[in-house]
Amino acid sequence: MGLHAHFISSGPFCVEDADGGGYTLLGPLSGLVLPALRLLPAPGADVLVRQIEVIGPPGLPADRLAALREVWRGVEGRVITEAVTVGAARPVRLAPPAGGTDLPLLLLVHHHGTDTAGGQVAHTTEVTTTLHLHRAAPAVEGEPEPHARSGTWYDPSQWTLSPGGSVSAASAGDGGVSGPRPSAPGPRTGARAGGAPVRRVADDRQRHRGFAAVDFGTTNSTVTIHDMRQLDVRAMSRYQEARLRRELVDLLGDPSVPGAQRGQWRELLGDVVRQLLPEADEGGARRDEPGAVLAGALEGGHGGGGWLHALYTALELRLAARDERLRGAVAPLLHACFDRAFDELPLDVLRLFPADLDQSGGTELASRVEVVQTRPELRVRMGEERVAVGGAADGAPRAYRGLKQYLGRDLALPDLPARADGTPTTADDLIREGLRYLLDQGDEFISMNPREFHQGRIDHLVMTYPTIAPPVVRRRLRQLVGQGARGVDGLGVTLVDTQFDEAVAAALFFIMRDFGGDFAAGVEAFRARCRRLPGSGRSWEQNVLVIDVGGGTTDLALINLKLKDNTPDPGPGQDPRFTGRLYVLTPTLLGSTGHLQLGGDLMTLRLFHWYKAVFADHLLTRWPDRHERVVATLKTPYATDGQYVPGSLLARDSEAEGYPHDLVDLVVPTRWDELPPSRVREVEQTFWLLWRLAEDAKIRLGAGTEDHRPPPEALEALLTSLGVPEAGGAGWAPQLDAARFEQLMAPVLDEITDLVVALVENGLQGGDRELDRIFLSGKSSRMPLIRRALERRLRREPGVRWNSAGIAVEEQYGKLATSIGACWGHHVRRFAHDEGNAQGVLGRGRYVLRIEVDNLRYYLPCDFGATFQLGSAATPTYALLKAGDPLSPIGPGGTWAIRSKWEKQPRSLRVHRGTGTGWVEWGAFDPDDWISRREPGFLLDLEEWTKQARFQVEVDADLSLHLHLVRGEPQYELRDEPPARVDLDAGVGPDGQWTPLEIVVDTRVAGDRPDKGTVVFSVAEDPRVAGADDRVGPGGWFDLLFREAGGAGARLLRGRMSEPLPPPPHDGWSFYVRYPTQPERALELVDVLPAPRRADEGRDAAARKERRDDGVEHQEGTEYVATLDERGGLRVHRTPVPYRAAGSVAEMWDHEGAVFRVGMNDAAAAHIAERDPFNGRH
Incomplete structure (x- = not known):
């Protein structure tokens, strides 16, 4: 019997948190308006609400708890047949609990069905929320109470919260209270003054529709x-048209084209001028140079896009009628103009x-x-x-x-x-x-x-x-x-x-670039670059690696792209030659990784340290007497006999152990983090002068310059800031050549290529899989040495099969690729054709490309492992979950997630994400810390905890971590009576011996040829057990414990769960009993069980990304399993079968088999201070 319940805001003085976990209450504490309760019964069900019970935290005064219990009791005794909102009956006087301003509440809705033929089976729906009281004003003395004899009580609409934080009366009417009342300051929330949520676009302002x-x-x-x-229909994208204009201007304005055939070419262009620019021909303007006349018209935007189309059409037609030698000389040049124009992304066509x-x-x-x-x-x-x-x-x-x-x-x-x-x-x-x-x-x-x-x-x-x-x-x-x-x-x-991380967004950009604005041409070109899948005549694939090297981070994604021709057979009267094609592109994320402090800034930082050493070396060599204390402190090999050894600071890497960073900073001061305020500005200025010098060197040498010297003005400014005497630096300038530059960049490039190799080896392991294409994006990836380093490394890796001709660097949109890809991917998710509604488009001869962008979130992109001790040496020894493991909609509300196997629970648990070259801490849970902060009344014995407690990690599509905790073996909740029963006693023959039986699902139609069906349960030995022991016996056929709904006295049953069932037929699965050792014995029908609906079926199906088709709900990735209990009860469940839930660690510990679900503590993003250029420590 389903009844879904949740809280909703009851008005502007009850503001819902951004994460939905609670409500901020505004107004005086003597008259707070609580959130309303929303009740949604299962479709077709009549639910009688027997009682509303409210449970508050320990120490809540009895009178306050009694007032809370009265708030929503107006629904008691009502029969709920459709969605109903139960508003708070009246404002409530509350007081913040001791030591805080948050008031957690648990609401229990006790209910049962109205059909009493099978008895009144009681159910309980639990709802939790937290009331935040930090913005509430103090209670108002003399304010009417709900029980006042005047019949009036506090009306929150009379009150406003001023910008200054005080509460004042909006109007003084009957029963009103006037006068300002200060509000106690508290943590800031998403609620603004006045109680309404923050809105970037007010209701009276116009919102952009995109x-x-x-x-x-x-x-x-x-x-x-x-x-x-919408745009007007154009022959070309405006971006492509502008590029073609520029290309034709260069071609037509070049007097050296086409060499020996120049005379014929000038004659042809003259004919074009007379055709398209008769006014220029009549005026005789530059008749001897018709190419320049046409180029001038193009540059001036003459005639718009239509004239450009007429120009290149005229050039093509007239060239085709000319001498073969002219065609051979000019046609390749003209076609190259078209190629470069169509390489331009048609962003305006894609909107x-x-x-x-x-x-x-x-x-x-x-x-x-x-x-x-x-x-x-x-x-x-x-x-x-x-x-x-x-x-x-x-x-x-x-x-x-x-x-x-x-x-x-x-x-x-x-x-x-x-x-x-x-x-x-x-x-x-x-x-x-x-x-x-x-x-x-x-x-x-x-x-x-x-x-x-x-x-x-x-x-x-x-x-x-x-x-x-x-x-x-x-x-x-x-x-x-x-x-x-x-x-x-x-x-x-x-x-x-926030669906797309930066690597996936960049990958979407390259997918978009492949298809451009013309799906018909783009899909055929894409297919030509793919490999046909074995055994399939209409499917192709390629594996793509995207490497996004930005200013601060490096992000990598390995993606498999499968293209399938799903064109349906032509309908009656349709000619297949003139119908369109339906293609489905399915991107699958094989893995992703990266580093938060590995990018262009780290490269610049290495150059910064080199230049800092160069300037220190110069100053110590040229003016040693000005730095006597530094020289006296330097040790071998930097100084000998009290004299600085020239060049010694440059002979060693600045990251080497023992490098004298502190002494170098005394010569070239660029650290300001521990300086007094009076010196900070001066040192910061030196830092930024040196940083810009290093950045300029990176850009120039990264672009392929052989060597680099700082501009004289930059060098003079830096030397002046270092106190070098005027003209003391004349004639000297540090020189950095390409070889030294590449040597300095080598550690950064090695880290990037290490990540690449680890990701490719892990993502393409098994089978004969090849890396077909590599895309480099991000501004830093434009440097040729990154591509060279990548090619060198991949050639050295025998375990990586890759296409050396498949590397491409995004030059034009290197930085924009991420936002363009995310924008395009979001559009495709929201507006792309569904296969079901593509028929009409295909009939008109159009190509339809469906890109299943959501599939990028259906597989785990990385490994997750656990450590059971603290300290830097603690790293996972094995993966709980592996990259590529499929997710399914098993999380709360159908969120996509995956669960690990059950493991022994340690004293402290840390879960790490694998990067391919190491592990990054992702989440933590310490039971003693949880108990001390959340359940201080519970005494936890950590010794017993480590012996009896077990954990299971749940990772969702956002890679957020939750933990399931249990003492002993988990128990599963059976919330309904079994719709079918299997007579297990029928397996006992006349001789008292067990006859092996199988429970199968068989979807055949009457009169169809026999089919073996799918075996759901194979019962080779007698599964029946005697005794009343509630534990699952070792080695028994029933290996799980089920708990029937019904409160504290619910009965425990042994049971077994099947593997996932085949997809549901229209009317459900037909379950039969078959006796494999007696083939002549007919199959016995148990029952036909329909696909169960979701627990949150009262919600809009569209919000869950499901579709209803002939009364059956479908959601991609949903799996179904069957359970069989020891009494023969047969049920079908959507996965996962719910655990017996516990509301706290204490409840979990006191009730063996109950499972407590808790979010793991977030791990802070790893931060290496030595790689932070701007923290004042370099």
């Missing part, structure tokens, strides 16, 4: 906007628009965050500096780089004023404001192009994040952009999607 994707990078950020406003983020029209904006205002609210701008990094002067705004690496770490920034509530401003606050700035720039870009875009402010956002970032980073990103959370303010964007 969406945007944001890639907030360590070094640069981008925004791509998707807008479905994808990289936003201009600065006044110069640049689509990439430096992720440098400059604080421009701290009061009354924090505000920033992004981009290259207008004030010096670190502040222009005392009290001037400050600027910050590399903030992305601090996301989710709650890093306090003491140099900025505290928040309004007194808590310190953090790096997350600056990131939020940086995102606000990006969205505001996106809004401005939209408003400046009214003919291109639907107007309005962005309120639908896709956010990307580093592949290896732990769940806390993704969650914090959603909070910062969305509705916020406790202690975290949000921007109030209504729809926030």
Whole structure:
């Protein structure tokens, strides 16, 4: 009997948390409005609510608990036949519990069905929530109570919360109370003043009808906007048309083309001028150079796109009628123009628009965050500096780089004023404001192009994040952009999607590039680059590796792309030659990995240390007397007999043990983290001069320059900041050649290629699998040495089969690839054709490509392993879950997840994510810590805990971790009476011996040829057991314990669970009993069992991504199993069969077999201070 229940907000004074875990209550403590209760019965079911029971935390005063119990009791005794909302009967007087402001509640809804023929089977639905009272004002004396004889009580609509945090009366009517009442400060939440949720776009403002994707990078950020406003039908994309114009201008304006055939070519162009530009021909303007006339018309935009089409058509037609020698000379050049034009991404056709983020029209904006205002609210701008990094002067705004690496770490920034509530401003606050700035720039870009875009402010956002970032980073990103959370303010964007990490988003970009804006041509070209799958005439595949090397991070994804021709047979009267084709592209994530501090900034940092050593070497060699203390302190091999050894600082790697970093910094001071404020600005200036010098060297040498010397002005500024006497540096400049540059970059490149090899070997292991294509994206990947290092490494790996001709580097959209790919992937998920509705399109001769983007989330992208001790030496010895393991919709509400096997529970548990070259801590659980904070009244014996407790890890598609805990063997909850029974006694023959039997499902139609069916249970020996022992006997056929619903006295039954059943037929599975040793004996029908519906079936099916077809719900990935208990009860379940649930560790421990589900503590993103360029320690 199903009854789903959950809380919902009851109005503006009851604000739901962003994560749905509780409600912030506003108004005086003497009259708080609690959330409403939403009840949804199962379809077709009538449910009688017998009792509403409320359980509060220990120590809650009895009168307060009694008041809470009265709130929702108005529904008691009612028969619920459809969804109903039970509002709080009246405001409630509450007081914060001792030691906090949060009040957790457990609501028990006791109910049963109205059909009493089979007895009244009682059920209980549990609902939990937490009431946050930190924003409630003190109780108002004299305020009418609910039991007041006047018949009036407090009306919360009379009260508002002022920006200053005080509560005041909105109007003074009958029963009203006037006067301001201060509100106690508390942690900040996503609720704004007045109690309504934060909204970036107010109800009275216009929302943009599309969406945007944001890639907030360590070094640069981008925004791509998707807008479905229709374009006029054009022969070419505007991007392609502009490129073709530029290519034809170069071709037609080149007087050396086509060499010996120049005369014929000039004559041909003259004919084209007379045809398309008669006014120019009549005027005789530059008749001797018709190519220049045509090039000038192209540059001036003459005639628009139609004239361009007429021009290249005329060139093609007239060239075909000319001498073969002219055709042979010019046709390849002309076709090369077309090739380069069609290589241009048709982003306008795909309705994808990289936003201009600065006044110069640049689509990439430096992720440098400059604080421009701290009061009354924090505000920033992004981009290259207008004030010096670190502040222009005392009290001037400050600027910050590399903030992305601090996301989710709650890093306090003491140099900025505290928040309004007194808590310190953090790096997350600056990131939020940086995102606000990006969205505001996106809004401005939209408003400046009214003919291109639907107007309005962005309120639908896709956010990307580093592949290896732990769940806390993704969650914090959603909070910062969305509705916020406790202690975290949000921007109030209504729809926030974090489906794609940066590696997957970059992979989607390359998939999009392959298909372009013309699916008919793109799909055929893609198919030509694939391998046909063995045994299949209509399926092809390729394996693709995407390497995104950005400014701060490196992200990798290995993806298998399967293309299948699913074109249905032509219908009556349809000619297959003129119908379209239906292709389905299924991307499968074989694995992903990365590093949060491995990218262009780390390369620059290595050059920074080299240049710092070069300048220190120069100063110690040229002016040793100015640094006598340093020279006297240096040890061998850096000094001999009290004299500095020239070149010794450069002869050793700065990361080598014993390198004198402290002494080098005395000569070239660039560390400011421990300096007094009076010296910080001077040292910061030196740091940034040296950093820019190193960055410039990386860009130039990375592009292939043989050697590099700093520009004289940059060198002079740096030497001046180091106090070098005027003209003391004349004639000297550090020189860095390509060989030394590559040597300095080698450790970074080795780390990147180590990740590549580990990912490919793990993802393509088994069978004859080959890496077909490698795509490099990200600004840092443009450096040729990255490609060379990758090719060298792959050639040395005998276990990796790869296509050396399949490497491609994205030059034009290196940084934009991530936001463009995420934007396109989100569009495909929301608007792509379904196979079922493609028939009409195919009949019109069109190609249809369905890209199953969601499939990227259906497989685990990495290994997860557990460690059972603390310390740096503790690393997993084996994987609990492996990369490539399939997920299924087994989590709460049908979320996609996977569970490990049960393991022994240690004193402290740490779960790590595999990176291929190591392990990164991902989640933690310490039972004693949990007990002390959440269940202080429970005494835990850790010795017994390690002997009896077991754990199971659950990982969802977001890679968030939950833990299942149990004492002993887990028990499974059977919530309904069995719809069918198997007579196990029938297996006993006349001689008293057991006759082996099988329970099978058989979907044949009457009169069809016999089929063996699928064996669900094979019972070779007598499974019946005697005795009343509740434990599962070792070696017994029934190997599980089931618990029938019915409260504390529920009965335990032995049972067994099948492997997944075949897909459900229309009316359900037909179960038969078959006797394999008696083939002549007829099959005996047990019953026909339909596919069970979901436990949350009262919710909208569309919200669960299910579809209803002839009354049966389907969800991709759903599996079904059968259970058989010792009394012969046969049931079918959607997986997973629910565990017997415990509400706490104490309940789990007291009730053997009950399972407690708890979220693991988030692990902070790994942060290596030595790789953080901007922490003031370099």
